[in-house]
Amino acid sequence: MADISRSDKLTTSDRDEQTKMVSGQYVLLRILHEGDSYTLMTATAKEDDDSYQAYPNLEKLVAAAEEVLGRGEHHTDNWGRPYLLCRGFDHPKAIRGLANLIATKLGLPSVDEPWADEEMREIYDEFSVGDDGEPAYLSDGVYISKRGRLFE
Numbered sequence: 001m002a003d004i005s006r007s008d009k010l011t012t013s014d015r016d017e018q019t020k021m022v023s024g025q026y027v028l029l030r031i032l033h034e035g036d037s038y039t040l041m042t043a044t045a046k047e048d049d050d051s052y053q054a055y056p057n058l059e060k061l062v063a064a065a066e067e068v069l070g071r072g073e074h075h076t077d078n079w080g081r082p083y084l085l086c087r088g089f090d091h092p093k094a095i096r097g098l099a100n101l102i103a104t105k106l107g108l109p110s111v112d113e114p115w116a117d118e119e120m121r122e123i124y125d126e127f128s129v130g131d132d133g134e135p136a137y138l139s140d141g142v143y144i145s146k147r148g149r150l151f152e
Helices: 058-069 092-105 116-127
Strands: 002-006 018-023 026-034 037-042 073-076 082-089 136-139 142-144
Touching (some): 018 092, 026 092, 037 092, 058 082, 058 092, 082 092, 116 136
Antiparallel strands (some): 026 037, 136 142
């Protein structure tokens, strides 16, 4: 089984601003929501609730991610574990596709179902009247942002 869902592993100002990509028993990616774009990070540690473990070969995970993403910054966490950080992803569907390529390279299952941000982006794309990234009007004074967030 593979999935992309909300996470609260990292310390951020808002739990809704981070997501994890899991495949099999492993958490592979952390997805940070920053403004109108996303940052991908290879995961270095298990989930705090022990629901998913870190991939056992972090060097192999970083290499697979770098090969798929074609770019990224190499870092180490506070415990010296390597990870790849890559900024500037725009569309959630593309993120799922990239995450699936990484999982495939590691011999793990792919995410078949769209994740929440992907579904909300589809609504935005349906109602948006241009390519300028401006919020789209839905109804009754409610708008949707390019990131799929609803507001009045």
